Every structure is written in structure tokens, then in C-alpha cells.
Amino acid sequence: MVSVHSFTPVYHGVSRPWDIGVLHRWDRRLSDLMMTGLRGGELVVGDNQPYQVPLDEDYTIPVRAEACGMPYTLLEIRQDLVAADTGAEEWSERLAGILDSVLDHPGVGHYTMPAPDVSEPRFN
Numbered sequence: 001m002v003s004v005h006s007f008t009p010v011y012h013g014v015s016r017p018w019d020i021g022v023l024h025r026w027d028r029r030l031s032d033l034m035m036t037g038l039r040g041g042e043l044v045v046g047d048n049q050p051y052q053v054p055l056d057e058d059y060t061i062p063v064r065a066e067a068c069g070m071p072y073t074l075l076e077i078r079q080d081l082v083a084a085d086t087g088a089e090e091w092s093e094r095l096a097g098i099l100d101s102v103l104d105h106p107g108v109g110h111y112t113m114p115a116p117d118v119s120e121p122r123f124n
Contacts, residue, residue: 001065002072004075006082016078020043020077021046021048022076023051023073024074026066027065027072027115030073031047033108034098037098050076055118068114069115
């Protein structure tokens with residue numbers, strides 16, 4: 001599962017240095033491979049920055065991926081980099097190129113044990 005979101009470049013008056021954040025919780029397989037692919041150039045890549053995937057605030061990653069051991073990553077792109085069509089196209093091409101090799105990696109082609117903490121009542 002690959003989820004893509006965007007984040008504001010300035011939050012509470014503080015500039016955020018990341019171009020993209022790669023988020024994960026228990027299973028880092030996809031996220032680590034994505035970070036490796038993204039860090040080959042001039043990008044500032046956040047490891048669980050500017051956000052994390054908190055169990056009490058997120059639903060899709062814990063319930064749809066972690067509960068069954070599916071490989072996943074959540075990508076957060078800085079909004080000003082994808083606001084124009086050209087930026088969105090550039091990022092979609094960049095991510096597609098990296099995902100082609102990442103999804104073919106033998107380490108992500110199988111499910112693992114479910115995350116141990118996703119059996120809370122709100123998820124059942």
C-alpha cells in the first residue's frame with residue numbers, strides 16, 4: 001500500500017525543510033527502500049517527518065495494511081512542490097520511477113506478521 005498526502009511548508013510560523021516525508025510504524029520495508037531511492041539526489045527526505053503514523057489518529061495504514069502484515073508506506077510531499085501541474089507531474093514521474101524498482105524488490109513481495117497493537121476495539 002502506498003498512500004500519498006501533502007503537507008504545508010510552514011506550520012505555526014516554522015519553515016519545514018523537507019521536500020518529502022516517508023512515514024511508517026512497525027514495518028519499514030517499503031519506507032526504507034523509498035528513502036534510499038529518494039535520497040539519491042538533492043531532495044531533503046524526512047524519516048517519519050514532518051509527521052508520524054500514530055495509531056490513535058490514523059486508520060488506513062493500521063487497519064488496511066498493518067493489521068494483515070501488508071507492506072506499506074505513507075508519503076508526504078510539501079504542498080508548494082505539487083501546487084502547479086508541472087510540479088505534480090514531476091513528482092508523479094519521480095515516484096513512479098522509484099516505485100517501479102521498490103515494488104519489484106524481493107523483500108516487499110510478501111506479507112509479514114500483523115502489527116501487535118492494531119487489535120484495539122476501535123479497529124474491530
